Amino acid sequence: MIGGLGADASADALFSFWENMRDNYVNDSLTHHKTHEYASYIMNAITTGVPYKIGGNVLNKELIDNLPKEACVEVACLVDRNGVTPTIQGPLPVQLAAMNMTNINVQLLTIEAAVTKKKEHIYQAAMLDPHTSSELSIDDIISMCDDLISAHGDWLPKYN
Numbered sequence: 001m002i003g004g005l006g007a008d009a010s011a012d013a014l015f016s017f018w019e020n021m022r023d024n025y026v027n028d029s030l031t032h033h034k035t036h037e038y039a040s041y042i043m044n045a046i047t048t049g050v051p052y053k054i055g056g057n058v059l060n061k062e063l064i065d066n067l068p069k070e071a072c073v074e075v076a077c078l079v080d081r082n083g084v085t086p087t088i089q090g091p092l093p094v095q096l097a098a099m100n101m102t103n104i105n106v107q108l109l110t111i112e113a114a115v116t117k118k119k120e121h122i123y124q125a126a127m128l129d130p131h132t133s134s135e136l137s138i139d140d141i142i143s144m145c146d147d148l149i150s151a152h153g154d155w156l157p158k159y160n
Contacts, residue, residue, distance in 0.1 A: 042079050049081035058086045065091040070111075071104045102130050119159040122149070 034040045038054070045052035056077035060067055063075050063086055076087045092100065106129045113121035126132050126141045136144065149156060 042084075045079040046081065046083060051078055051080045053077070054079055054084075056084055056086060058084070061086075062088070064089045064097075066094075066097040067092070067100060068104060068108065070108060071100075072107070102128075113159070114157075117157055117159050119145075119149070122159065 034044065041052050042054065044050065054077050055074050056079075057072050057074050058077065060069050060071045060073045062069070064073050067073060073089075075089050078085045078087065091097070106125050109121050109125035109128065113119070113125060122145050123142050126145050127138060132141060132144075149159065
């Protein structure tokens with residue numbers, strides 16, 4: 001249902017509805033003010049070309065040398081008319097890279113589970129999660145994963 005119009009609404013009714021919506025929102029009397037929301041600064045930089053710096057989550061394309069290229073990393077990014085351009089960070093100190101890898105390995109195994117549809121990878125990802133493995137036994141982790149897959153099965157593909 002769109003704005004009170006049922007699924008069986010005619011094309012004329014839908015056109016009329018959208019005409020009224022356009023008249024309400026596209027006119028010279030409409031004013032707006034940029035909010036403090038992050039997205040408004042990003043949209044402004046892209047549409048106006050006025051540069052803005054953000055911490056962006058991007059694929060690690062040689063941005064942090066000692067993390068996997070398949071990982072998503074947060075680095076300083078320049079946003080302008082060209083879009084979002086990440087900056088090269090270089091290698092992290094060993095202890096920070098190691099700490100990041102505890103989560104990245106879980107994420108990579110989760111992706112592997114989604115791609116291969118192997119339930120075994122779901123179990124492995126959960127077992128490698130530092131918080132989960134510190135709270136639950138291996139049998140409890142497998143049981144929890146099975147319960148979650150069962151509870152959300154309508155929204156998930158079938159795993160083998």
